[in-house]
Amino acid sequence: MSDTTTPETTHTAVEVRFRGGGFAPSARRGVGVAVFVLLILLVEWGTRAGWISALTLPKPSDVAATFVELWQSGLLFKHLIPSLSRLAVGTTLGASIGIGVGILIGLFSYVRAGLVPLVAALFPIPKIALLPLFVIWFGIDETSKYALIAFGTFTPTVVATYGAVDNVDRSLIRMGQSFGLSWLSIVRKIVLPGAMPGILSGLRISLAIAIILLVAAEMLGAEYGIGAYILEAGSLYDLERLFAGVLILSVLGVTLSMVIGLIEKRLLAWRG
Amino acid sequence: MDIRLDAISHSYGDTEVLRDISLDIPAGRIVCLVGPSGCGKSTLLRLIGGLERADKGRVLQVGTPPADSLNPLTYVFQDFALLPWRTVHGNISLVLEDHGIRGKAADAIIGDVLARTKLTDFARALPRQLSGGMKQRVAIARALAVNPAVMLMDEPLSALDSQTRELLMDDLVALWMRQPFTSVYVTHNLAEAVRLGHKIVVLSRRPGQICEVVEIDKPLDQRGYADPELEQVQKHLWTLMRDEARAADAELLHV
Numbered sequence: 001m002s003d004t005t006t007p008e009t010t011h012t013a014v015e016v017r018f019r020g021g022g023f024a025p026s027a028r029r030g031v032g033v034a035v036f037v038l039l040i041l042l043v044e045w046g047t048r049a050g051w052i053s054a055l056t057l058p059k060p061s062d063v064a065a066t067f068v069e070l071w072q073s074g075l076l077f078k079h080l081i082p083s084l085s086r087l088a089v090g091t092t093l094g095a096s097i098g099i100g101v102g103i104l105i106g107l108f109s110y111v112r113a114g115l116v117p118l119v120a121a122l123f124p125i126p127k128i129a130l131l132p133l134f135v136i137w138f139g140i141d142e143t144s145k146y147a148l149i150a151f152g153t154f155t156p157t158v159v160a161t162y163g164a165v166d167n168v169d170r171s172l173i174r175m176g177q178s179f180g181l182s183w184l185s186i187v188r189k190i191v192l193p194g195a196m197p198g199i200l201s202g203l204r205i206s207l208a209i210a211i212i213l214l215v216a217a218e219m220l221g222a223e224y225g226i227g228a229y230i231l232e233a234g235s236l237y238d239l240e241r242l243f244a245g246v247l248i249l250s251v252l253g254v255t256l257s258m259v260i261g262l263i264e265k266r267l268l269a270w271r272g
Numbered sequence: 273m274d275i276r277l278d279a280i281s282h283s284y285g286d287t288e289v290l291r292d293i294s295l296d297i298p299a300g301r302i303v304c305l306v307g308p309s310g311c312g313k314s315t316l317l318r319l320i321g322g323l324e325r326a327d328k329g330r331v332l333q334v335g336t337p338p339a340d341s342l343n344p345l346t347y348v349f350q351d352f353a354l355l356p357w358r359t360v361h362g363n364i365s366l367v368l369e370d371h372g373i374r375g376k377a378a379d380a381i382i383g384d385v386l387a388r389t390k391l392t393d394f395a396r397a398l399p400r401q402l403s404g405g406m407k408q409r410v411a412i413a414r415a416l417a418v419n420p421a422v423m424l425m426d427e428p429l430s431a432l433d434s435q436t437r438e439l440l441m442d443d444l445v446a447l448w449m450r451q452p453f454t455s456v457y458v459t460h461n462l463a464e465a466v467r468l469g470h471k472i473v474v475l476s477r478r479p480g481q482i483c484e485v486v487e488i489d490k491p492l493d494q495r496g497y498a499d500p501e502l503e504q505v506q507k508h509l510w511t512l513m514r515d516e517a518r519a520a521d522a523e524l525l526h527v
Contacts, residue, residue, distance in 0.1 A: 174349075180342075185370050
């Protein structure tokens with residue numbers, strides 16, 4: 001504090017430092033694509049220049065050529081269609097049973113007490129390890145593949161669903177009761193829509209797990225299928241075909257994630 | 273239809289929240305419950321509407337509700353309790369669907385209650401697009417849609433700012449003048465109580481007991497903002513409550 005009569009003039013004015021902002025990621029178009037393109041260009045350059053050996057990574061252009069060949073020979077769809085149908089049947093089974101059981105766990109104390117430990121016991125089992133057992137139970141053909149994928153998607157879906165049901169605002173349920181809504185109406189119109197955000201984000205994880213298990217399921221007794229194609233290429237050390245197969249799986253993953261995104265946009269438009 | 277509370281006592285575990293409450297809620301009147309926080313006034317409201325069961329005593333309906341009343345005991349909640357995924361129209365149709373009222377019949381009821389709450393232009397809006405005051409008007413419209421015999425209002429204006437609260441009080445008075453309804457109105461705001469209550473029931477701190485019942489005869493539409501007569505009553509209520517409120521504030525919570 002100075003001794004002058006006009007103290008303001010003796011102090012220098014400093015602008016207040018901005019320290020807010022951040023922590024709010026927003027959509028940035030094209031950045032994702034740019035990262036992909038950059039990585040592929042880098043690998044292409046490396047394999048051509050020789051600082052990435054042919055045994056480490058195949059040339060991206062060779063992988064593309066293999067893919068085009070696969071397309072033109074018609075083999076692509078011969079592999080893709082059985083895989084897609086296994087994926088569809090398996091995840092539909094696993095996810096719908098998972099959502100059903102998850103809702104029951106969320107709503108009934110006895111079901112919760114009985115099944116939560118069971119689900120916790122099943123969750124960490126590597127489902128791939130059970131493939132031989134599934135072959136014995138369900139046979140070497142399609143059923144064992146459906147079962148493996150269904151089982152793999154079931155556990156994460158259950159956990160996500162009952163967590164989502166737990167998080168439904170209880171005051172909304174009390175409101176439903178106070179207006180005399182039936183039990184079924186409360187579940188259908190309040191609990192289910194309220195749990196939908198959590199169920200859908202659980203479904204994202206389940207679908208990724210389903211794709212992983214698809215490859216595992218096709219290790220035994222599959223002539224056609226993306227997994228079978230990749231495993232065959234792997235055992236022959238045919239890196240171009242291996243990567244073409246991996247590419248298909250990645251595209252599949254991105255597509256499914258986009259489909260879930262579209263469903264979220266439609267069903268969860270109310271969140272704004 | 274009247275409501276009669278017959279010697280109601282209630283505890284949560286070891287904590288006694290209500291002790292020996294007997295009260296008549298006559299048809300066509302607004303009964304305000306006031307009291308310090310934690311005195312069990314919201315619990316009492318949940319007991320009246322059957323959302324909780326009293327340990328001792330009974331809640332009685334005297335007389336039969338009107339035949340066209342879909343849900344005789346209907347709540348208006350402090351936090352509005354609107355489904356965020358349904359539009360204003362959908363939130364009201366929710367409570368009609370279970371009574372088999374759909375399509376044209378539902379639209380007629382919804383149109384009427386939206387007009388009464390001045391929400392006609394917002395039928396297609398989602399709750400997140402509405403201000404707090406509008407949300408509570410939607411909740412009131414939803415309550416009116418089932419034609420309640422008794423409206424159970426749990427601090428309906430407490431989540432709103434003071435200007436909006438004034439406006440909504442005027443709206444409630446206008447609604448009541450148009451068609452008198454029976455209501456139990458829980459609030460901690462004494463200004464609300466003296467503006468809206470025909471009968472004001474003052475509860476003591478926990479365990480809640482009735483300290484005093486104040487009747488105000490002045491018609492609702494003649495009670496204005498900062499009315500000297502009402503201020504007198506409000507002052508009286510505050511002297512009744514002040515020491516209780518201070519003591520309640522200093523208590524440790526065991527819940």
